[in-house]
Amino acid sequence: MADGTEFAPADMKAAREKLALAKNALAAKDYKAATDFANQAQADAKLAQAKAGSAKAQTVSQTLQEDIRILRVELDRASAQ
Amino acid sequence: MKTHRLNILLASAVVLLSACASNPKSTSLLDQVRIDYAQAQSNPKVATYAALEMQSATEALAKANAAAKERESLETVDKLAYLAKQKIALATEVASRKSSESDIASAAVVRDQVRLDQRTLQADQARVKAEDAERSAQAARNAQAMATQQKELAQSNAAEAQRLTAEANARNAALEAQLADLSARKTERGLVVTLGDVLFGTDMARLNPDGMRMAQRLATILLQNQNRTVLIEGFTDSTGTAQHNQVLSERRASAVRDVLLDLGVAGQRVAVRGYGESNPVAANDTALNRQLNRRVEIILSDERGVISPR
Numbered sequence: 001m002a003d004g005t006e007f008a009p010a011d012m013k014a015a016r017e018k019l020a021l022a023k024n025a026l027a028a029k030d031y032k033a034a035t036d037f038a039n040q041a042q043a044d045a046k047l048a049q050a051k052a053g054s055a056k057a058q059t060v061s062q063t064l065q066e067d068i069r070i071l072r073v074e075l076d077r078a079s080a081q
Numbered sequence: 082m083k084t085h086r087l088n089i090l091l092a093s094a095v096v097l098l099s100a101c102a103s104n105p106k107s108t109s110l111l112d113q114v115r116i117d118y119a120q121a122q123s124n125p126k127v128a129t130y131a132a133l134e135m136q137s138a139t140e141a142l143a144k145a146n147a148a149a150k151e152r153e154s155l156e157t158v159d160k161l162a163y164l165a166k167q168k169i170a171l172a173t174e175v176a177s178r179k180s181s182e183s184d185i186a187s188a189a190v191v192r193d194q195v196r197l198d199q200r201t202l203q204a205d206q207a208r209v210k211a212e213d214a215e216r217s218a219q220a221a222r223n224a225q226a227m228a229t230q231q232k233e234l235a236q237s238n239a240a241e242a243q244r245l246t247a248e249a250n251a252r253n254a255a256l257e258a259q260l261a262d263l264s265a266r267k268t269e270r271g272l273v274v275t276l277g278d279v280l281f282g283t284d285m286a287r288l289n290p291d292g293m294r295m296a297q298r299l300a301t302i303l304l305q306n307q308n309r310t311v312l313i314e315g316f317t318d319s320t321g322t323a324q325h326n327q328v329l330s331e332r333r334a335s336a337v338r339d340v341l342l343d344l345g346v347a348g349q350r351v352a353v354r355g356y357g358e359s360n361p362v363a364a365n366d367t368a369l370n371r372q373l374n375r376r377v378e379i380i381l382s383d384e385r386g387v388i389s390p391r
Binding site: 050056057 | 163185
């Protein structure tokens with residue numbers, strides 16, 4: 001979840017808080033609330049992970065597009081010689 | 082009594098409040114989630130790349146909608162709406178990631194193609210350069226061969242020139258040996274053979290047998306050296322009239338010419354001049370000296386057929 005902390009800090013924070021609430025509810029034997037918080041924590045965490053994944057993929061894609069652009073410039077320059 | 086009425090009032094208020102609280106057809110969160118959902122549905126990437134996640138989001142939203150329809154508590158509706166909201170966002174993010182990954186895959190293919198193009202271009206350029214170098218090398222080899230050929234030609238020309246010079250020298254040597262037999266003198270005008278008076282009949286323009294032999298040798302030399310010409314000059318002593326001497330000198334010179342022509346020498350190679358009693362080689366005071374002055378001189382040209390005038 002290190003990527004989640006880096007790329008989706010708000011979602012990760014929400015997930016941690018919900019997890020803490022779920023634990024408290026469990027300790028208080030409020031199983032209904034514990035289940036609700038656990039479900040929310042899971043949804044937040046999954047979203048954080050997905051955001052991290054999409055951000056990384058986007059970065060890689062952009063880097064690659066830039067690589068191609070530079071290669072094309074080099075190719076044009078070389079073929080102009 | 083008063084207390085009882087108040088209790089009834091409270092109870093009805095509680096019922097009213099509870100009715101209000103448990104009667105939400107929607108919440109602001111649920112409204113927002115419905116908008117999010119519509120956006121996700123209209124996103125083609127979501128349909129392509131996150132169908133499973135969208136299915137899960139659809140189910141979550143359906144639960145929230147059902148809870149709202151069943152007029153469950155606001156808290157319950159919002160809890161379900163929140164889960165639906167996160168699942169919709171998840172579907173959108175997953176779609177974005179997979180779309181980017183697809184872009185990455187196709188970009189990698191494009192990048193490899195561009196790199197290949199680059200290497201092909203480099204190889205082509207290297208090949209063109211190599212061909213240019215080969216052409217230059219070939220041109221250099223051709224120039225080298227031509228130079229060698231010219232050098233050989235020059236050498237062969239030099240050898241030919243040397244051979245011709247040697248031949249000419251040999252001819253000259255042979256000629257000089259032959260002329261030595263004729264007692265030829267070397268002068269500034271060339272080699273001169275003198276036919277003395279004793280070779281002619283007295284006061285006559287006809288060679289005697291000794292004179293004929295000398296003329297024959299001369300003819301032989303001229304036939305062997307076709308480039309050379311002769312000038313035949315006649316002289317007399319001072320006895321008699323100048324006109325007589327002039328005529329006699331011309332006739333004696335012409336007599337020699339006629340003999341040479343009879344022996345096969347071409348006419349244009351033999352020139353004749355009479356000088357009469359001029360240009361004596363001795364004083365006309367004694368019989369011996371006068372005999373020296375009565376003579377015919379034959380001047381042989383150089384290799385080019387040129388004779389300096391007297």
